[in-house]
Amino acid sequence: VIFELNGRSVEVDVPSTMTLLDMLRTELGVTSVKKGCEQGECGACTVLIDGAPMTSCIILAQQVEGCRVCTIEDFVDNPLMKELREAFLENGAVQCGFCTPGMLLSAYVLLRDNRHPTEEQVKVAIEGNICRCTGYVAIIEAIMDASQRIATD
Amino acid sequence: MRALAGFELIRPKTLVGALEALDTLELAQPLAGGTDLIPTYRDLGCRSKYLVDLGLVKELNGIFEADGFIQIGPMTTHSQVINSSLIKKKARALHEATCLIGSAQIRNRGTIGGNLCNASPAADTATPLLVHDAEANITSLDDTRWIPLQDLFSGPKMTILEPDELLTGIRLPVVSGGSSFMRIGRRKGFTLSIVNAAAYLEREDDRVGEISIALGSVAPTPLCIQGLDELQSGDMNDGFIDVVNDICLDQIKPIDDVRGTAEYRRDMTSVLVRRAIRDAWTSCGGVLE
Numbered sequence: 511v512i513f514e515l516n517g518r519s520v521e522v523d524v525p526s527t528m529t530l531l532d533m534l535r536t537e538l539g540v541t542s543v544k545k546g547c548e549q550g551e552c553g554a555c556t557v558l559i560d561g562a563p564m565t566s567c568i569i570l571a572q573q574v575e576g577c578r579v580c581t582i583e584d585f586v587d588n589p590l591m592k593e594l595r596e597a598f599l600e601n602g603a604v605q606c607g608f609c610t611p612g613m614l615l616s617a618y619v620l621l622r623d624n625r626h627p628t629e630e631q632v633k634v635a636i637e638g639n640i641c642r643c644t645g646y647v648a649i650i651e652a653i654m655d656a657s658q659r660i661a662t663d
Numbered sequence: 664m665r666a667l668a669g670f671e672l673i674r675p676k677t678l679v680g681a682l683e684a685l686d687t688l689e690l691a692q693p694l695a696g697g698t699d700l701i702p703t704y705r706d707l708g709c710r711s712k713y714l715v716d717l718g719l720v721k722e723l724n725g726i727f728e729a730d731g732f733i734q735i736g737p738m739t740t741h742s743q744v745i746n747s748s749l750i751k752k753k754a755r756a757l758h759e760a761t762c763l764i765g766s767a768q769i770r771n772r773g774t775i776g777g778n779l780c781n782a783s784p785a786a787d788t789a790t791p792l793l794v795h796d797a798e799a800n801i802t803s804l805d806d807t808r809w810i811p812l813q814d815l816f817s818g819p820k821m822t823i824l825e826p827d828e829l830l831t832g833i834r835l836p837v838v839s840g841g842s843s844f845m846r847i848g849r850r851k852g853f854t855l856s857i858v859n860a861a862a863y864l865e866r867e868d869d870r871v872g873e874i875s876i877a878l879g880s881v882a883p884t885p886l887c888i889q890g891l892d893e894l895q896s897g898d899m900n901d902g903f904i905d906v907v908n909d910i911c912l913d914q915i916k917p918i919d920d921v922r923g924t925a926e927y928r929r930d931m932t933s934v935l936v937r938r939a940i941r942d943a944w945t946s947c948g949g950v951l952e
Contacts, residue, residue: 526670526671526672526714527666527667527668527669527670527672528667529667529701532666548665548702548705549702549705550698550701550702550768550769550772551853553766553768556768559771562742562771563767563768563771564768564771564772565768565769565772568697568698568701568702568772569697569701569772570667570672570697570701570716572672572674573672573674573697573716573718575674616767616768619767633852634767634852635767637766637767637852637853638765638766638767638768638769638853639766
């Protein structure tokens with residue numbers, strides 16, 4: 511399969527049955543993409559495919575042929591992601607950190623498409639990202655905080 | 664952990680290519696968004712030797728209006744349905760139901776055709792389509808035909824599709840009335856319906872011109888309520904809603920399962936039928952006392 515990973519073209523030889531998640535982690539060493547439920551429920555394996563968040567555990571590796579796949583590593587220098595990262599840290603929205611890469615990607619897409627979401631819209635955006643530590647309150651506050659920060663920039 | 668095994672992935676670029684693969688390959692099965700199929704295979708093992716991915720077949724994707732119908736390609740994702748202004752304006756119940764499916768990640772991947780062919784009695788896209796008189800286009804290499812959507816479903820998780828047939832289109836007539844979708848689940852979002860209800864109404868001043876109701880998760884298949892035609896031209900009031908509710912309760916066959924009891928489903932059917940009728944009535948400009 512040939513596709514674009516974080517702006518670089520990559521070519522990997524994978525069997526039909528390998529998931530995108532396993533290819534990213536074991537063939538390409540991208541371990542920020544976490545393996546949680548493997549059912550598409552927990553969102554820890556969230557990646558962006560052509561800009562839209564999807565759970566990589568229920569997508570087959572060969573299905574991303576010709577697609578643009580982005581993981582959290584693609585956003586190191588991204589200004590919006592930088593605000594989100596800082597807001598997550600300052601609001602205590604990271605505890606064990608397992609859900610964080612997926613959570614940040616879902617939050618990023620929300621604020622990319624809607625800079626001033628309501629709290630309800632934040633909740634809907636992260637419905638597909640389960641966090642077992644924080645109880646979500648700090649995460650929702652962090653995303654609202656980041657939305658404020660980009661408003662005043 | 665639990666690895667997937669036992670199948671080869673085929674990715675045809677055309678509808679003919681997909682139909683040929685299904686026709687010639689032994690134990691081949693279509694793959695739409697995979698949001699149900701892949702997790703199921705992980706848990707239960709793969710029964711198919713070939714998965715025929717329909718993701719590259721462009722003619723199966725998209726929403727457009729033609730000849731008095733809204734046509735929806737079965738590979739159209741839930742997110743595309745939600746973002747369609749045509750659906751939002753002319754099939755409100757389908758818009759609202761689709762907003763409640765899965766999570767953002769699932770809505771970006773899962774498709775309307777996959778939701779229908781998975782044939783869950785609780786499928787949230789089925790009931791809105793049923794009240795909108797939707798038809799399904801079924802195609803094999805030899806034949807293509809339109810059938811009422813209700814006839815696609817033959818039982819829980821079962822359709823009438825033969826191994827060499829595909830759902831190739833969904834169409835609903837462009838209508839003038841209002842529709843509504845209501846559901847009850849364990850949570851507000853990202854959960855299966857314990858009961859869902861869709862209503863479609865046409866209003867003639869204070870009278871009901873036409874009414875249809877469909878209910879999910881209360882019978883082996885999504886259920887379009889029969890016998891409502893005779894109620895046409897009734898005045899919209901509590902008495903009318905009671906009559907419709909009684910007709911619905913006569914036709915449902917709910918069961919006890921992990922998500923709820925039959926008794927709870929009967930009670931919630933009444934709640935949702937009332938809510939959906941009232942909401943559909945208001946959405947087409949009607950007033951309720």
